[in-house]
Amino acid sequence: MEVYAGFLTYTDYEIGRIVNYLKQINQLDNTLILLVIGDNGASKEGTFEGVVNKGGPFGKRTSPEETLKNNLAEIG
Numbered sequence: 001m002e003v004y005a006g007f008l009t010y011t012d013y014e015i016g017r018i019v020n021y022l023k024q025i026n027q028l029d030n031t032l033i034l035l036v037i038g039d040n041g042a043s044k045e046g047t048f049e050g051v052v053n054k055g056g057p058f059g060k061r062t063s064p065e066e067t068l069k070n071n072l073a074e075i076g
Helices: 002-024 064-070
Strands: none
């Protein structure tokens, strides 16, 4: 959840920059901002390709805590 919370904090900051710029150039009222976020349930095991345990149904099963500990550098 910490990685997801960090992502949302960063996203909120960057969207704020866009809104402030649109205010400066008087275009905020002419702009529609849509934000679509998919998070896979805020899964801490997820990456761009899905999960870090890529063994599929035949792969070694580990607890989420063990998966996090073994793959912390890849997860972020």
